[in-house]
Amino acid sequence: MIPYNFTFLSHPKICSGLKALEHIPFELESLNARKPLVITSARWAKKGLAKTLTKALYDSNITIGALFTNAPHYPGVTIINELSKLYRDRGCDSIIALGSGGIAHIAKAVNMVVSLKTDILQCSNLTISSPLKPLICVPTADCEGGEMAAVAYYERFEKQSDFLYPDVIVIDQRITRHATSQEVANCALTSLAHAIEACGIDVPNPINDAYAHTALQFIYQFLPKTIKKPCYKDGSVAIVNAAACADTAFSNAPQGIVHTLAQAIALDTNLKPGIVMGILLRYSLAAKLQSKGGIRPELLLALAGIDTYAKTPDKDRQKAAYNYLIQCIDATSKFVPTTLKGLNIPHYKLKEYAKLAAAKNKQHKETEYMALLEKSFEGK
Amino acid sequence: MQLPAYYEFCNSVKTIVGHKALEQIPQSLKAINAQRPMIITDKGVEQAGLIKIVQAAMQKSKLKAAAIFDSVPADSDVKVVNEVAKLYRSKKCDSIIAVGGGSVLDTAKGTNILVSENAADLMQFVGYGNVKRKLRPLVAVPTTAGTGSEVTSVAVIANHEKNIKMAFGSLFLLPDIAIIDSRMTKTLPPTITAFTGMDALTHAVEAYFCLAKNPLSDTTALAAIQLIAQNLVNVVKKPSDLDGRLALALASNLAGMAFSNSMVGLVHNIGHAIGGVCGVPHGVCMNVLLPYGLEYNLHKAANYIGELLYPLAGEEVYNKTPKKERPLKTVEYIRKLIQDLHDATDGKHPRFLKEVYDKTGKQMIPKEKLPDIAKTAMSDPAQFYNPEDLDYNDYIMVLEAAWEGIPLDRKKIKKG
Amino acid sequence: MNALQYPEIKPKKKFIKRIYIAVMLWVVGRAIQAAAKVDKEVKEEFAKLKDNFLLKMWIWPNGPSMYVGKTKDGKVKYLGWKDKGYKPTLTMTIKSVEAAMLLFTFQEATAIATTRNRLVVDGDLPDACALVRILNIVEVYLLPKIIAKLAVKRYPKWSQMNPFRKHFGRILIYVRAFTI
Numbered sequence: 001m002i003p004y005n006f007t008f009l010s011h012p013k014i015c016s017g018l019k020a021l022e023h024i025p026f027e028l029e030s031l032n033a034r035k036p037l038v039i040t041s042a043r044w045a046k047k048g049l050a051k052t053l054t055k056a057l058y059d060s061n062i063t064i065g066a067l068f069t070n071a072p073h074y075p076g077v078t079i080i081n082e083l084s085k086l087y088r089d090r091g092c093d094s095i096i097a098l099g100s101g102g103i104a105h106i107a108k109a110v111n112m113v114v115s116l117k118t119d120i121l122q123c124s125n126l127t128i129s130s131p132l133k134p135l136i137c138v139p140t141a142d143c144e145g146g147e148m149a150a151v152a153y154y155e156r157f158e159k160q161s162d163f164l165y166p167d168v169i170v171i172d173q174r175i176t177r178h179a180t181s182q183e184v185a186n187c188a189l190t191s192l193a194h195a196i197e198a199c200g201i202d203v204p205n206p207i208n209d210a211y212a213h214t215a216l217q218f219i220y221q222f223l224p225k226t227i228k229k230p231c232y233k234d235g236s237v238a239i240v241n242a243a244a245c246a247d248t249a250f251s252n253a254p255q256g257i258v259h260t261l262a263q264a265i266a267l268d269t270n271l272k273p274g275i276v277m278g279i280l281l282r283y284s285l286a287a288k289l290q291s292k293g294g295i296r297p298e299l300l301l302a303l304a305g306i307d308t309y310a311k312t313p314d315k316d317r318q319k320a321a322y323n324y325l326i327q328c329i330d331a332t333s334k335f336v337p338t339t340l341k342g343l344n345i346p347h348y349k350l351k352e353y354a355k356l357a358a359a360k361n362k363q364h365k366e367t368e369y370m371a372l373l374e375k376s377f378e379g380k
Numbered sequence: 381m382q383l384p385a386y387y388e389f390c391n392s393v394k395t396i397v398g399h400k401a402l403e404q405i406p407q408s409l410k411a412i413n414a415q416r417p418m419i420i421t422d423k424g425v426e427q428a429g430l431i432k433i434v435q436a437a438m439q440k441s442k443l444k445a446a447a448i449f450d451s452v453p454a455d456s457d458v459k460v461v462n463e464v465a466k467l468y469r470s471k472k473c474d475s476i477i478a479v480g481g482g483s484v485l486d487t488a489k490g491t492n493i494l495v496s497e498n499a500a501d502l503m504q505f506v507g508y509g510n511v512k513r514k515l516r517p518l519v520a521v522p523t524t525a526g527t528g529s530e531v532t533s534v535a536v537i538a539n540h541e542k543n544i545k546m547a548f549g550s551l552f553l554l555p556d557i558a559i560i561d562s563r564m565t566k567t568l569p570p571t572i573t574a575f576t577g578m579d580a581l582t583h584a585v586e587a588y589f590c591l592a593k594n595p596l597s598d599t600t601a602l603a604a605i606q607l608i609a610q611n612l613v614n615v616v617k618k619p620s621d622l623d624g625r626l627a628l629a630l631a632s633n634l635a636g637m638a639f640s641n642s643m644v645g646l647v648h649n650i651g652h653a654i655g656g657v658c659g660v661p662h663g664v665c666m667n668v669l670l671p672y673g674l675e676y677n678l679h680k681a682a683n684y685i686g687e688l689l690y691p692l693a694g695e696e697v698y699n700k701t702p703k704k705e706r707p708l709k710t711v712e713y714i715r716k717l718i719q720d721l722h723d724a725t726d727g728k729h730p731r732f733l734k735e736v737y738d739k740t741g742k743q744m745i746p747k748e749k750l751p752d753i754a755k756t757a758m759s760d761p762a763q764f765y766n767p768e769d770l771d772y773n774d775y776i777m778v779l780e781a782a783w784e785g786i787p788l789d790r791k792k793i794k795k796g
Numbered sequence: 797m798n799a800l801q802y803p804e805i806k807p808k809k810k811f812i813k814r815i816y817i818a819v820m821l822w823v824v825g826r827a828i829q830a831a832a833k834v835d836k837e838v839k840e841e842f843a844k845l846k847d848n849f850l851l852k853m854w855i856w857p858n859g860p861s862m863y864v865g866k867t868k869d870g871k872v873k874y875l876g877w878k879d880k881g882y883k884p885t886l887t888m889t890i891k892s893v894e895a896a897m898l899l900f901t902f903q904e905a906t907a908i909a910t911t912r913n914r915l916v917v918d919g920d921l922p923d924a925c926a927l928v929r930i931l932n933i934v935e936v937y938l939l940p941k942i943i944a945k946l947a948v949k950r951y952p953k954w955s956q957m958n959p960f961r962k963h964f965g966r967i968l969i970y971v972r973a974f975t976i
Contacts, residue, residue: 004626005398010391014596017386022894023913030551032512058808061857064805082797090804102524103832130412132513162394193587206607206630207395207637210599215864217381217595245596279431302599306687310695341798364898507887507918547921592911641953643911758929759922764910769932769950796950 006205010248011165012137014146016241017234020172021053024096024136025060027168031134033094037087039107040098045069047178053098065090073102075109075154080120081092084113094134097147097166098175100187103177104137104147104255109154111135120154128163137166141179142372144273145259149247156267157368161334165251169244176236184230185272188223191215191246192328193277197256198249198307199296201287205252212249215300217339218242220303220324224331242285258284260361261369264353271343277342278336282329283375285322294318299325339379347377387594393520393531393636394557397630399622402434405477405519405775406441406695408557414475414517416446418468420488421479421615425523434479447471456483458502458539458546470497474519478555479564482662483528485520485746489535489553492518494754502537511550519553523564525628527662528583528636560633562626570616572663573628574721574729577612579663580632580672581605582647585714587638588688589647589674589681590765601638606691608633613717616724633651645766647673650778653757658745660736667721668733671714672778675788676709679795680767682707689713694723711714711787732785751778769796813893820900821853823973825874826863827934830972833873834965836935841926842872850875851927852884855896867958883921886919886927902939905947906931923939937966 015023028036041052050069057064072079087095087110095190097107098298112123125326137148146153150165179187198208201302218238250259262276286294302307303324304356312320331338337343340350350373358366396404400445409417421431435445449464468491478488493505496515505511520530535548568576582605587597608631614626651665660692674685686706690698692713701709721729730736736744746755754775757763763770781788831838831859842849850865853878863875863882890896895914898904906928909915935947936957945951 003399003623004630005400007394007396009394013388013927015386017390017912019382019892019894019898020386022892023388024890026509030512050729054805056894059810059855060807062807066799066802067805068802086797086799089799100553126929129411132915206603207397207600207634210596210603210634214595214599215381217599218383221381222383234383241383241595254674291657299575306690306698310698384912388913508916591907759925761917761924763925764907764928768947769948771929784923794950794953794956796953796956 002202002204004204005201006208006250007160008205008207008209009150010252011150011162013170013245014166014169014171014214014241014244016171016237018066018173020170021056021138024168024170025057025062027136027237028062028094031094031167033134034061035090035092036094036096036136037065037083037090037092037110038067038096038098038137039071039083039110040067040068040069041071041073043104044099044174044178049098049140049175049178053096065092071099071103071106075102075105077120077155079106080113080154083110087114095135095289096136096138097257098138100141100143100147101140104139104210105153107137108134108152112152112159112361124157124159130163135166136170137344138170138172138175139240141176141187141230141240142183143187143190143240143243145194145243146247148244150251152235171237171244173234173237176240177231179230179236180259181227182335184227184236185238185278186272187243188274189281189329189332189336190274191239191242192219192325193256193258193262193281194246194250195242196285196299196325196378198246198253198279199299200256201253205326206276208249208252209298211245213298215241215245215249216299217241217301218245223328226337228333254363255361257364257369257372260357260364260365260371261353264356264360265345268349268353269343269345273341275336276340278329279338279340280372280376281340282326283379284372285325287372287375289318290321295321297321332336340377341371345372350374350377381595381598384594386594389594389596390450390533390551390599392551393554395531395560395633397456397560397626397633399562399626400437400561402437402453402521402563403440405438405557405559406443409475409517409519412517412556415443416417416471416473417477417519418447418449418473419474420452420464420475420491421448422454422472422484422485423450424669425484428524428567429478430564434477435712440733445477452480452484452487454483454729456486456490456535456537457636458490458537461502462485462539463496463715464491465494475519477519477521478656479523481522481524482529484689485522485529485555486535488518488520488539489548490518490537490651491683493548493553502548505548506546509547511548511552513552515552515559518555519557519559519562521559521561522629522632523536524572524579524632525565525567526576526632526636528580528632529635530555531633532640537657558633560626560629562622562629565625565629566620566622568619570619570725570726574612574616574617574725575661575663575667576632577628578667578670578721580628580635581612582606582646582666583639584608584631584635585670585688586644586647586673587635587642589788590643592642592765594642597638597642599763600634600689604631604634604638605688606650607634608688609692609717613720613724615719629638643765644762646676646763646770646778649760649762649766649770650753650757650775652760652762653753654733655747656756657749657753660744664730664736667718668730669735669778670780671711671718672788673781674714675790676713676774676778676793677767678707678790685710692717692731733779733783734785745782745783750776750783755781755782764791768793801844810893811967813897817855817893817896817900818836818860821860821877823938824931824934825862826973827938827969828930829872829874830969831930831934831965833972834968835937838930841930842866845923845926846885847943848885849923850882850884851886852882852887853888853890855890855893856877882949886917886923888915888917888924888927890915896934902943905949907949931961938961
């Protein structure tokens with residue numbers, strides 16, 4: 001048995017379910033905050049989510065310092081600086097990110113600027129050694145990965161720090177139900193890839209496994225129905241829960257081959273990382289199944305539950321886990337092609353992506369990245 | 381897996397696990413700008429040589445404790461908290477390393493409130509949510525496996541003069557860092573290993589079937605139960621098994637994560653009362669009462685209790701047992717575990733309440749005390765999270781069965 | 797960016813819901829006072845509480861509130877909704893108007909609301925246990941079985957609360973609660 005030797009941190013408090021939004025005032029109060037800057041996009045404001053959130057803060061002592069409804073998708077320097085100024089001018093003491101993707105990363109970047117009292121470009125070089133201002137994430141179901149993790153993506157930077165976790169994650173069906181099927185597919189695939197890669201590491205980490213397994217359970221159980229109808233009951237809540245658990249698992253494990261490659265491709269092509277991860281994951285799992293280490297049999301326990309796991313003979317568990325995982329990926333087949341070629345990625349770009357990935361994440365050799373890209377290109 | 385209509389989960393303690401986890405204290409404190417830690421502990425821990433181990437590990441990175449307080453009593457007391465805070469301030473400390481069990485942790489949390497808020501009186505912080513700011517760094521080093529108090533956001537400190545117990549609840553009370561190192565439980569005697577392990581098992585089991593259960597508390601609880609089932613008896617028989625010790629310490633940590641987010645029920649409800657009336661150690665009470673907690677709630681939580689058979693007994697037994705019989709089989713396995721621990725400790729590990737003796741061989745829970753215990757249990761809020769309701773007669777029924785060591789007559793349980 | 801486009805937003809009040817909750821708190825307060833006179837078990841529970849027992853049940857952060865306490869002669873009295881310098885020994889804080897609505901429209905039983913962290917109990921915890929038992933009895937009296945079963949963990953069988961006690965007690969409590 002390999003002895004345990006790991007560090008684990010998950011910071012956010014998760015509030016998930018019926019009337020979760022209405023817990024926000026009490027949570028802010030317990031963080032000694034009463035005047036949040038709310039950041040969201042025009043799309044979500046149009047869908048009425050900003051109004052829903054505002055109403056949830058009625059009958060409390062929370063004054064919204066400013067409700068910014070024009071956050072762009074891209075977390076660029078200009079918007080970060082503008083929002084930081086708005087935060088300061090209004091005397092805000094906390095931030096609520098209403099939405100996922102760029103909205104959450106803009107919020108994290110603004111939080112760094114207002115807490116560290118420095119320019120956003122300087123932040124990349126600084127080590128954060130104390131908590132930032134309170135940050136509440138209210139995700140929509142179009143998560144792209146990292147919103148609820150200990151990482152912030154802004155401009156072309158990626159900053160990792162324990163203090164970049166949000167303080168509270170509020171998952172409410174009134175907010176999560178509005179994503180499209182394509183977005184749910186993207187979110188689920190990102191979470192799946194992060195969870196699988198987090199528990200595929202050599203050094204055992206049962207705490208991280210618990211989070212990764214929870215993410216897998218949510219996805220396997222809820223994805224098929226939710227992808228057909230994102231507003232169906234609490235399916236979207238489950239998918240966002242999976243994203244939250246997967247983000248924690250991702251923050252506590254080295255970045256995997258699928259994540260690194262998907263990031264490189266997404267940056268170059270503007271494709272959603274989740275779609276790319278879904279394709280790469282399929283072939284990465286197939287390769288893992290044939291490899292010496294194989295796929296961890298416990299994934300079957302997470303996906304299928306105790307009864308099925310216990311009934312499946314030991315020698316069949318890896319294959320069974322693989323089949324269940326492919327089922328999850330196949331549930332998104334209407335929205336995600338099965339090969340990179342299907343995304344119109346030209347073959348000559350593969351070498352460039354392999355190089356970029358190897359430069360960013362030296363855990364794997366360039367040849368490994370290239371091998372996965374080749375397999376995923378045409379599915380052969 | 382069920383998605384609850386609403387749930388909350390928070391586990392924001394940085395956990396460092398390993399045979400050399402203590403050596404990471406200096407860099408972890410440095411990363412949060414702390415350089416002058418105070419060690420808080422009790423005489424038992426100090427005499428077991430554990431503080432020397434902690435100091436030696438810190439010395440490898442040239443970090444020295446700025447102050448040491450080693451006289452925390454078995455029951456955390458406000459007078460002691462004030463004394464510790466005074467020492468902290470006089471030595472200009474900026475962080476705390478708490479090495480010990482529940483009482484040490486609670487004292488450390490209380491001290492941290494006083495020194496961080498620059499206050500002289502803890503009363504203003506009593507209750508839930510009255511500590512609203514990040515406190516100074518606190519590192520928790522548990523020395524049992526255990527109470528899980530390194531991941532709980534509560535502290536209970538007694539004011540013996542006013543005869544009250546002050547309860548504090550706030551996420552800011554959570555330690556910044558928890559160190560799970562096998563050296564801290566290596567010398568734990570077999571009897572203490574046994575009942576602290578059962579304490580952790582109770583946390584995980586109750587977290588799995590009580591009313592506030594949620595997906596994350598479930599997965600952490602199952603992981604904890606499996607680790608305990610696989611390691612507890614072995615470690616009691618072979619105390620030098622460091623891998624086993626680490627597994628149990630990690631299980632206690634996982635169980636702590638689970639129960640601090642989904643609460644506990646009947647077993648802790650009655651266990652607290654026995655502790656209060658008869659002075660019996662917490663883990664000993666939990667150990668005896670666990671099978672009864674399951675029997676009492678079986679009609680309301682059969683499915684969940686049945687699922688626990690898998691981590692407790694393994695897949696062969698789980699597969700062989702028809703679904704309907706699994707809940708009772710789970711109870712049988714818990715009783716078997718208690719019996720195994722009883723045998724492994726040469727009869728010192730109690731199986732029923734009448735078998736609980738103190739060091740002088742005196743029976744700690746006389747039968748005449750059961751009514752007092754039942755009355756006290758009625759005042760413990762852990763009952764809120766129990767699936768089935770309890771009144772005085774229900775408590776007496778459970779206590780009498782647990783005293784004699786006979787299974788609960790489930791036909792007598794009132795189902796409403 | 798034109799910051800004027802994004803003004804400050806102060807929280808409004810949900811008047812109708814607040815009125816409903818205020819009425820329900822009044823009913824609960826009056827019913828507790830009545831039950832303390834009518835029901836033996838409730839009487840015994842209150843007798844065990846300290847003389848300075850005072851419950852504040854309220855919605856954070858702006859109310860409405862309800863105060864029930866023991867008077868100097870040991871009687872249980874509904875003290876109204878205004879804070880007249882009371883020093884509660886037990887406070888049940890419901891975290892929001894919506895959480896209170898879930899409770900008072902019986903969508904969430906008291907036990908479920910507790911497990912879902914919709915409310916916080918501060919003060920003497922043994923008294924909190926007594927109060928929950930009192931509230932359970934009051935709910936069984938006030939509500940028809942089909943609703944009370946949703947509100948309490950274990951609806952009493954005939955052997956635990958005979959129909960005569962239940963129905964006669966119900967009449968008395970309704971009369972006492974809704975008249976002076």
